[in-house]
Amino acid sequence: MKAYVIQDGFGLSHFTETNLPIPSPGPGEVLIRMKAVSLNARDIGVIDGFYNPELSEPLIPVSDGVGEIIAVGEYADKFQIGERVSPIFTQSWRSGEATQDNWITTLGSPLQGLLAEYVVLPEEGLVRVPHFLTDIEAATLPCAGVTAWHAIVEQGKVKAGDTVVVQGTGGVSLFALQFAKLQGAKVIVTSSSDAKLDRAITLGADHGINYRSTPEWDQSVLAYTEGRGADHIVDLGGGATLNRSISALKVGGQISIVGILSGASVEGLAIVPAILRRARLQAINVGSRDMFERMNTAIAHHQLRPVVDTVYPFAQALEALSQLAKGSYFGKIAIQF
């Protein structure tokens, strides 16, 4: 089978196509023919060696995808051959709170990922995906979708009338926008591009702020909310945004700490403003299988369609990752097999 691996170093110059044997399912496992994958900012971090600088053998990258079950191993009886499934991002996190051990079971680093024609996974690490979604749309759910669902619904408990801020117009942000709208919230989107802000408003956002032309976007959030601040902020920028997120927060509001798009540490964390806002800072790490299944129920009920920017054929996986690295997209980049 064809697969892509990172080997003998890091960076896109070490991302190569290869041929590997088709794996066989063992007890409790299934063989999946992949139909589509989608890319996340994390995939570039994996390829660049940020997440696992010790990588010692070829790694198949990419965590998110959808495929069809074509063989089942002994004792695997949860799914039928022909069913369409998505692997969960953190393979061993099925329900309840995660444990430290769960973090070594994430797909596409340290576990082998999905950028291969066939993969074998435990049936317990899979979910059925909503029938009405295309393969490409379904492939966007496991990391970006579940993270946004976890932040907005499971942990954030966003409710009708709340004001939610989402940062940028990438995968997590647009899912967070869509889920917050399902809850009846008002959503403010920040972006470096006015054209992308217009598209976010078409998607349901109530207000857009260009964080490049208005670097004090926190002041704009305060002005928009008549001085109160936002009930919930999904912080995706990290280094350059967390202090502004604190500044833009309502007293008693919550910040979901999710991303590191502008850096993985914050210089001079604004502790006093955080205290004055009684800020709840809640980190999010994707989510469990139960969360994924609850999200799928909501997606099916509301017929919510993920936002896909560009779809590449399998042969152009490098071009897809190059677009991801440039950051020039709205929503998700996907690869069709």
Ligand SMILES: NC(=O)c1ccc[n+]([C@@H]2O[C@H](COP(=O)([O-])OP(=O)(O)OC[C@H]3O[C@@H](n4cnc5c(N)ncnc54)[C@H](OP(=O)(O)O)[C@@H]3O)[C@@H](O)[C@H]2O)c1
């Ligand atoms: N903790 C978790 O469980 C978890 C899960 C998934 C992702 N993440 C992290 O969350 C972040 C977003 O992931 P993603 O896959 O959605 O990324 P993505 O799709 O690659 O999002 C890229 C977009 O983010 C926006 N952006 C970049 N720098 C920004 C900044 N300083 N302020 C505001 N927006 C900025 C840009 O939007 P515009 O072009 O509109 O400006 C850019 O197009 C990443 O850091 C990722 O590693 C964490």
